[in-house]
């Protein structure tokens with residue numbers, strides 16, 4: 001990917017990506033301006049407050065990425081992790097302790113930091129991300145079996161039970177769902193901004209393992225079902241056809257009825273929107289054809 005946008009706009013583009021994602025409607029399994037979906041503890045306003053609470057964090061990520069001069073990029077990741085933990089506290093302070101953007105804090109913080117560093121040294125973004133996160137899953141999951149079960153996070157439990165690496169596996173591999181599937185789909189999309197982002201979300205759902213979905217469903221068996229539902233939507237034309245809209249309305253109903261969350265997929269859409277903003281595919285709330 002290439003970007004000519006200045007580093008000074010990175011933090012703002014991160015906030016725009018967070019706000020654009022929650023504004024897209026109608027999103028199955030997720031909060032949008034028209035529906036809370038399967039999230040009775042969150043509204044679109046919770047996400048707006050959450051996003052704005054993260055502005056200092058993204059500014060910190062830009063500063064750390066720009067100033068880094070070390071040779072081992074895993075040190076760059078280690079330097080921002082404490083800021084990420086602090087950002088989680090800021091998020092919970094802004095949302096009455098609700099988890100809106102925990103995953104987005106992790107993933108978007110990495111992309112913002114890597115973008116600032118890569119621009120400073122003239123490197124490509126994705127290799128920079130992979131170097132920063134080398135060994136992440138091994139590091140984070142090492143000794144997990146000895147951790148008290150009541151202290152395990154959702155992702156850690158799913159790794160122990162199903163071997164699902166979730167956000168960590170996606171990140172350490174350099175976000176293949178984003179770079180190899182979602183961003184190419186966004187580049188080829190047309191229409192109003194809402195439509196390409198909807199079709200990109202369902203492209204993500206069709207091609208990734210969302211640990212929120214698995215957690216809510218109680219079994220990884222939900223994943224092939226979700227892949228098929230999203231693919232069916234895309235096959236009938238997605239947001240561009242009446243059949244696609246009918247499928248989307250039906251998916252919204254089923255995900256809400258069955259309490260199924262796509263929080264992880266939403267985060268990957270946030271990353272894709274951020275990269276779309278950096279590449280100029282998305283400009284000033286318009287969408288280049």
Ligand SMILES: CC(C)(COP(=O)(O)OP(=O)(O)OC[C@H]1O[C@@H](n2cnc3c(N)ncnc32)[C@H](O[C@H]2O[C@H](COP(=O)(O)OP(=O)(O)OP(=O)(O)O)[C@@H](O)[C@H]2O)[C@@H]1O)[C@@H](O)C(=O)NCCC(=O)NCCS
Pocket residue numbers: 039080081082083084085088099100101102103104105106107108109110153154155156165166167168170208209210211212216261262263264265267268
């Ligand atoms: C590295 C951590 C962030 C990992 O945290 P954890 O051990 O909790 O791991 P997971 O549960 O596997 O994932 C955490 C969140 O990551 C998102 N996610 C899930 N699957 C994927 C995926 N395949 N690719 C990318 N991202 C994924 C998801 O976050 C989003 O969903 C949450 C909102 O949905 P909801 O269903 O409401 O979630 P809950 O409230 O938790 O469930 P309910 O109670 O409602 O049922 C929200 O977080 C979205 O962002 C997963 O939830 C962490 O360990 C860590 O290190 N954090 C410190 C910060 C840090 O390291 N920062 C680094 C600076 S760069």
Ligand SMILES: Nc1ncnc2[nH]cnc12
Pocket residue numbers: 021022029030031032039100101104262263264266267
């Ligand atoms: N719109 C959304 N609804 C629920 N969880 C999310 N995580 C990130 N965006 C979300």
